Amino acid sequence: RLVPYGRPHWLLFLGALGMMPLAMAAGLIQPLLIKGAIDAALVSHSRDALMTVVYLFAAAIAAEFVARFGQVYLMQLAGQRSLATLRSDTFAKIQRLHTSFFDRTPVGKIVTRVTNDIDALGELFASGAIMAVADILTLAGIVCIMLYLDWRLSLVAFCALPPLAIIVNLFRRFAREAFRAIRTRIALLNAYLAEQVQGVAVIQAFGREAECAAEYEAINADYRDANQKAIRYDALLFSVVSSISSVTVALALWYAAVRLGGLPRAESAAYVGTIVAFYEYIERFFVPIRDLSQKYTIVQSSLAAAERIFGMLDMKGLDAPAGLPTPESAPCDEDEVLAFRGVRFGYREGQDVLHEVDFVARRGEKIAIVGATGAGKTTVTALLLRLYDVFDGQVLVSTASAARTFGL
Numbered sequence: 001r002l003v004p005y006g007r008p009h010w011l012l013f014l015g016a017l018g019m020m021p022l023a024m025a026a027g028l029i030q031p032l033l034i035k036g037a038i039d040a041a042l043v044s045h046s047r048d049a050l051m052t053v054v055y056l057f058a059a060a061i062a063a064e065f066v067a068r069f070g071q072v073y074l075m076q077l078a079g080q081r082s083l084a085t086l087r088s089d090t091f092a093k094i095q096r097l098h099t100s101f102f103d104r105t106p107v108g109k110i111v112t113r114v115t116n117d118i119d120a121l122g123e124l125f126a127s128g129a130i131m132a133v134a135d136i137l138t139l140a141g142i143v144c145i146m147l148y149l150d151w152r153l154s155l156v157a158f159c160a161l162p163p164l165a166i167i168v169n170l171f172r173r174f175a176r177e178a179f180r181a182i183r184t185r186i187a188l189l190n191a192y193l194a195e196q197v198q199g200v201a202v203i204q205a206f207g208r209e210a211e212c213a214a215e216y217e218a219i220n221a222d223y224r225d226a227n228q229k230a231i232r233y234d235a236l237l238f239s240v241v242s243s244i245s246s247v248t249v250a251l252a253l254w255y256a257a258v259r260l261g262g263l264p265r266a267e268s269a270a271y272v273g274t275i276v277a278f279y280e281y282i283e284r285f286f287v288p289i290r291d292l293s294q295k296y297t298i299v300q301s302s303l304a305a306a307e308r309i310f311g312m313l314d315m316k317g318l319d320a321p322a323g324l325p326t327p328e329s330a331p332c333d334e335d336e337v338l339a340f341r342g343v344r345f346g347y348r349e350g351q352d353v354l355h356e357v358d359f360v361a362r363r364g365e366k367i368a369i370v371g372a373t374g375a376g377k378t379t380v381t382a383l384l385l386r387l388y389d390v391f392d393g394q395v396l397v398s399t400a401s402a403a404r405t406f407g408l
Helices: 003-042 047-096 099-104 107-126 129-149 151-198 200-205 209-261 265-313 377-384 399-406
Strands: 336-345 354-362 392-397
Touching (some): 003 047, 003 265, 047 265, 107 151, 129 151, 129 265, 151 200, 151 209, 151 265, 200 209, 209 265, 336 377
Antiparallel strands (some): 336 354
16 A cells, blocks of 8 residues: 555665665675674684685774665655655545534544554654564575574574574564554544543633543543553563573583684684674574564554554545435526425434425525524535535525625
């Protein structure tokens, strides 16, 4: 659903994707250069080789900096431009929705769709979660290099993957529901706040401040609890990944120490560089996993927000519904400006506001509609303006006569 909004900015997305392999290669080569530096110092004892490695390492750091800056900048630029179009489309959709939608939907919930929910989608681009594929490719590259350096040591490190996969799968089941609850609670919170601000004069006139504050506190507590649940899942996943990372490093170093003790002196000096490089790769191996765990949280939040945004964009109840007679074809008599004939209407099914209303306004006549509050005076005006469908009967308007009488 987001692809059509990003298509006009495909050059920016392409540029960000083009920076990805450069940044990945510059990052992956650094531990190998560290190994080369150690070998140059301990094995070959070559100052020239060591200085060459130093220069290459500095170039790799500079290349990684430039590539990651370009990747993040271009991705966020394309993302914000795409979301600006989505925000405009959502606002345009709100303007086209039928009036009855606004009767049953609080203003705060509508505002939340255009503000909070789209901001949650924006975090996809701001956090780089949309580039999670780069983390996956980085993991694949690290695995290949680790196997190349020492396949036995790699197998020891990979023992951490099965429990990690199980934990992430369990987290996935609960995280989406938690973030759906957050989006629902923030919509309720904004809706209640908007109603209270709009009606603050009435609240103060009737001395309802304490009651309204208690209601707001209950809604706020629900929103807080929903956030705490999501934070708990996020913190649990991050701490588990960090713990598994530490255990894996300890196992790898223990195995390397045992194997190093059984090697001849000439080979052990060369193996030191391999151990250091391997340690660097293990640390780098869990960095994208930690990033993926954080990005996974953001993705879950964004998907929950996207469900609500596109749910509104998919609504079918547009204004000016088909089937109503247009003013040009309304069968009024020549001297009639408007006519209500057998009109029955209600804002909710089974709760009629108007019951078999009949009256005719002719050219030059003045008609007064009086009644108690809730009798249906405003409803008659809304039907005259064709803001709602009529359940039964007809509301007829003669365009030419109405234009002369009302100055339309």
